[in-house]
Amino acid sequence: MPHKRTTRIAAVAATLTLGVALTACTGNTPQNTGGGTNQGGARVANDEPGKKVVIGFSAPAADHGWMAAITNAAKAEAGKYSDVELKVVEGTNDVNLQISQVETFINDKVDAIVLLPFDGAALTPVALKAMKAGITVINVDREFDSPFAARSTVLGDNYGMGVSAGTYVCDRLKGKSDAVVAEIAGIDSLPLTQDRSKGFADALSGCGLKVANRVAAEFTVESGERAAANLLQAARKIDAIWNHDDDQGVGVAAAIKNSGRGEFFMVGGAGSANVMREIKADNGPHKATVIYPSTQGADGIRLARLAVQGKALGDLVEVEVPREVQLFAPVVTKDNVDRYLPTAFES
Structure with a gap:
């Protein structure tokens, strides 16, 4: 499950700037x-x-x-x-x-x-x-x-996922130095979770932001709902949330709906089809998700x-x-969602 981090933040950020989603083995496609x-x-x-x-x-x-x-x-x-x-x-x-x-x-x-x-x-x-x-x-x-x-x-690239998510949050909150950024992680004992959080923190530091509120879940719907409910109770104001995993994000979304809160935007993780459909419709808190292929x-x-x-x-x-x-961790937004939907998974 966990693996060594082989990319540096500068290299990942440079790749993000190019906006190119690299994938493996494309030379074998029928065309x-x-x-x-x-x-x-x-x-x-x-x-x-x-x-x-x-x-x-x-x-x-x-x-x-x-x-x-x-x-x-x-x-x-x-x-x-x-x-x-x-x-x-x-x-x-x-x-x-x-x-x-x-x-x-x-x-x-x-x-x-x-x-x-x-x-x-x-x-x-x-x-x-x-x-x-x-x-x-x-x-x-x-x-x-x-x-x-x-x-x-x-x-996949766990550290790169965090960098991609953090870079997107920085771009959305540009110039808002007092922004409150929250994070819903996966299982904290796993190196993959640690890598994702490290990449996120490193990217946020580049624009003068940091994680103000953080909770951990267990990659399940139930744990996502529980962790999100705790987060929303603890933080009265939030500008952005990064959730590490779209499967646990089903529970996160339920907790948000129950809270009636809507002052923040969300970035998902892994790249599920249900989150991408929400991004495309632009009718919910998800404005992006970061792919873990x-x-x-x-x-x-x-x-x-x-x-x-x-x-x-x-x-x-x-x-x-x-x-x-090592596969790339691109950010999926409303502008490019149609490119990634065909290979997305159902949560």
């Missing part, structure tokens, strides 16, 4: 069949059928919208390729069961395993075992403890296929797929 060129000048035909690739896929239980979207996107992506056979096991939050699932993939001699571990550290030994058995492992979202446990890793599982499927077939990313000169792909 780009044939891809780019490798170092020898040969065409890279990413989407042309090749050697059959059997991929095992395992992820935690789909107990909220984002996680359900991860698995659904992976299945849909695999279905686009006639040379991919996907074996999906039931999602589980039982570490021992997930280890057993990977062991079964190893015994079945699959070509690749795309694994979003419930606990990256706990799944590291079995991922190492798979790699030693010659199976290509693609690690998704929650990093293993060893760089040798995966051929490639696909990550639920396409990571699908990107893992593409990388696994390319790695096993010895292909590269069509938009890169390198002849191998990268060791790590």
